[in-house]
Amino acid sequence: MEIKKPKTSRRMDRAVRPSRRSSFGSEADFEKIVEMGNDGIFVVGGDGKILFANSMASTITGIPRERLLGRDFPSALGKEEKDFLGSFSGREGAEGQKLCVEMEITTELGEKKAVEVCLVRGTPRQGEGKTYVYLRDITERRRFEKEIRNSEEKLRTLFERVRHGLFVSSKEGRFIECNQAMLEMLGYENKKELLRKDLPQDIYVRVEDRVRFMERAEREGCVKDMEVEFKKKNGEKITVLLTAYPIWNDRGEVVGYEGINLDITERKRIEEELRKANEFFVNLIQSSVDGIIAADMKGNILIFNRGAEALTGYRAEEVIGKIHITKIYPEGVAKEVMKRLRSPDYGGVGKLAPSQLSVVDKEGREVPVQLSAALIYDRAGKEVASVGIFTDLRPRLEMERKLQETHVQLVSSEKMASLGKLAAGIAHEINNPLGGILIYASLMMEDLPEGDPRRQDLARIVSEAGRCKEIVKSLLEFARQTEPKMEPTDVNRAITEGLFFLENQALFHNIRIVKNLDPFLPPVRGHAGQLKQVFMNIIVNAAEAMHGNGVLTIGTSSSSDRKRVIVEFTDTGEGIPPENLPRIFDPFFTTKGVGKGTGLGLATSYGIVQDHGGTIHVKSQVGEGTTFAIELPVWLEAESAVGEEMEREKQSEVAMGR
Structure with missing residues (x-):
């Protein structure tokens, strides 16, 4: 069934056709052109009625095309005429001039759309009183613009609320934009003040840091966590971690930088305090003369101080993470220590009161120590490590x-x-x-x-009574505690008298004594009784070193300048170990069994020789024997007389043809 156009519509068509033909040459051309676009196109007569509408106009308004024709144009947009005209209030345009407004329309289906409406008043050539209307649906564009605005607002809010300093700066060294955190970080009250500052001179502590930052940014494409120092408004220095990216223009040139500054001043301060505390803790542990060893619950050694190194002979780098804690104890002791640490009977659970035990040094020797120990717990109360303080008991013992x-x-x-x-x-x-x-x-x-x-x-x-009298005389001299009087003393005689007193003792029965005494020995400045005591001490020690069986050689001689007399005692005994040689003259030092020696003999002898202005030396080889050599100054007043007597005897021997 053919739908006939209403008379009004036909009159509109007749009214429009001349214009169409005159403008586009043919109605077909006009129809084709107006249907190609995405905009709704209306032709409105002088009375406000729609003379023409394309299909897109129908789509936008939601009104079939047939119903649009002859309709008041404002009603097609769901508007009252006064409201529609009000949108163009004050915007009257000349003929051929386009007037555009954006408005919200309501379709017949009640759907609201955002549209852009453009009106063009016809020229005389196009037909008097006609208005050409272009209608564009901008609903999607409005939604997109709103989303962009919302997004920009969110980004701006985020930009301002970030607690770290965000910035955009120019290559020339000025802030273009920054957030509130950046202002607070640098101590400025408003952006205007900060944006005027020259970055290299006013913000960077070291200008070369700014240069280094720019070079890295352009060379590597970014700068991450670069540590630099900034100046606050009040001159205070802060340390920041700078992360930024260069901004490039269309020609590939760097025009600026955008990034973030993280203020780590407080973190650096805490790190420094922690470093100092850790250094103090390490020094405290290392300074202890006692060994301090800590291990985790698997037995891996974590701490091994210098005291522990001295105690065991291990170096820290040899044990930390390499030796199990059980290796420094005798077998089974480490397990016993942990058992006691967990028991309430040895100082309380988690503690070990000072206990005496042994550790094993690097050479496998057991070292007596006193151990105080404790367990270390985490916040949950779980055992995480143990630590022990080891005191070397060897000096005390x-x-x-x-x-x-x-x-x-x-x-x-x-x-x-x-x-x-x-x-x-x-x-x-x-x-x-x-x-x-x-x-x-x-x-x-x-x-x-x-x-x-x-x-x-x-x-x-x-004879025997005389011998007893000599023994009694020697006893009296030995027991006499008088201030010695220095006088010319015959060393050979002092040795002979000392031997007379000793050689009949049982200790000397199997010892052969060889005497190489210089008959022309000059007298020394000394006290006969004290020198005899020195010689007897050395002779008795030699006999004891040979266990009553061996050869003792005693020799006397003069030094080449005849200013000193040299007395040597050489035995074939067991010798003195090298580690004992420096101590043999110390008071109370002895290697004899308890009750067999006082350790005062050689100390007394050393003191007597020193008082006589002499020296005493010892050479010894373990298993071969020992030699004591004593040098004493001669009695100079008697030396000349002795020399003359020796010269006379030599001349007498020459005269007798010897």
Whole structure:
């Protein structure tokens, strides 16, 4: 069924056709052109009625094309005429001039759309009183623009709310944009003030940092976490981590930079405090003379201080992360330590009161130590490590041993002092009867005729009594505690008298004594009794070193300038270990068993030789023997007389043809 156009529509067509033909040449051309676009096109008569509408006009308004024709144009847009005309209020245009406004329309279906409406008043050539309307649906564009505005607003809000300093700067060294955090970071109140500042001069502490930043940004395409120092408005320095990217123009030239500054001043301060605290903690641990060792619960050593190095002989780098904690204990001890740490009976759970045990050094030797230990827990109360403080007990034990020896030696010294007094008393008591025996034996010998066999017995009595008298004399000299008087002393005689007192003792029965005594030895400046005591001490020590069996060689000689006398005692004993040689003259030092020596003999001898202005030296080889060499200054006043006597004897020997 053919739908006939209403008369009004036909009249509109007739009214439009002349214009179409005159403008486009043919109605077909006009139809084709107006249907090609995406805009709605209306032709409105002078009375406001729609004379023509293309299909897009129908689509935008939601009104079929047939119903648009002859309709008041404002109503097609869901508008009242006054409202529609109000949109163009004050915007009257001349003929042929386009007037455009954006408005919101309501379609017949109630749908609201944003549209752009453009009106062009016809010229006389196009037909008097006609208006050409272009209608463009901008709903999607409006939505997109709104989204962009919302996005920009969100970005701006985000830009301002970020707690780190965001910026855009020019290549010339000015801030173009920055956020509030950047202002606060640098101590400025408003952007206008900061944007006027010259970055290299006013913001960077070191201008070369700005140059270095620009070079890196252009060379590498970005700068990440570059540490630089900035100046705040008040001159205070802050440290920031700078991350930025260059901004390029269409010609590939860098025109600026955008990035973020992270203020790490507080972090740096905390890091420095932590570094100092850690350094103090490390120094505290390393400065301890005691060994401090910490290990995790798997037994991996974490801390090994210098005290532990000295105690065990290991270096820290040899054990940390390489040696299990059980390796520094004797077998089973590490397990026992952990057992005690977890027990309440040894100082409380997690603690170990000072306990004596041993550790094993690098050479496999056990070292006595005192251990105090503790478990380390995390916040959840879980065991994470253990730490121990190891005190080397060797010095203390050695001191205790020495104190014990000293106590024994002091007791022995007291006994010796008492024995000396007793010997002096006994000597005095024996001396008188001996004198009587000698006198009466001598008188009896005088009364007996020559050849009487009893004279031989009496002579033996006189000889032995004389020997006893010499022994008593030596005892008295040994026990006498008087200030020594220095005088010319015959060293050979002092040695001979000392041997006389000793060689009949049981210790010397299997010792061969070889005497190489210089008969022309000059006298020394000294005290005979004290020198005899020195020689006897050395001789007795030599006999004990040979365990009563060996050869003792005693020699005396003069130095080449005849200003000193040299006395040497060489035995074939067991020798002195090298580690003991520096200590043999120390008071109370002895290698003899308890009760067998006081450790004062050589110390006393050393002091006597020093008092005589002499020196005493020792050379020893373990397993071969020992030599003590004593040098004493000669008695210079007697030296000339001795020299003359020696010269006379030499001349006498020459005269006799020897």
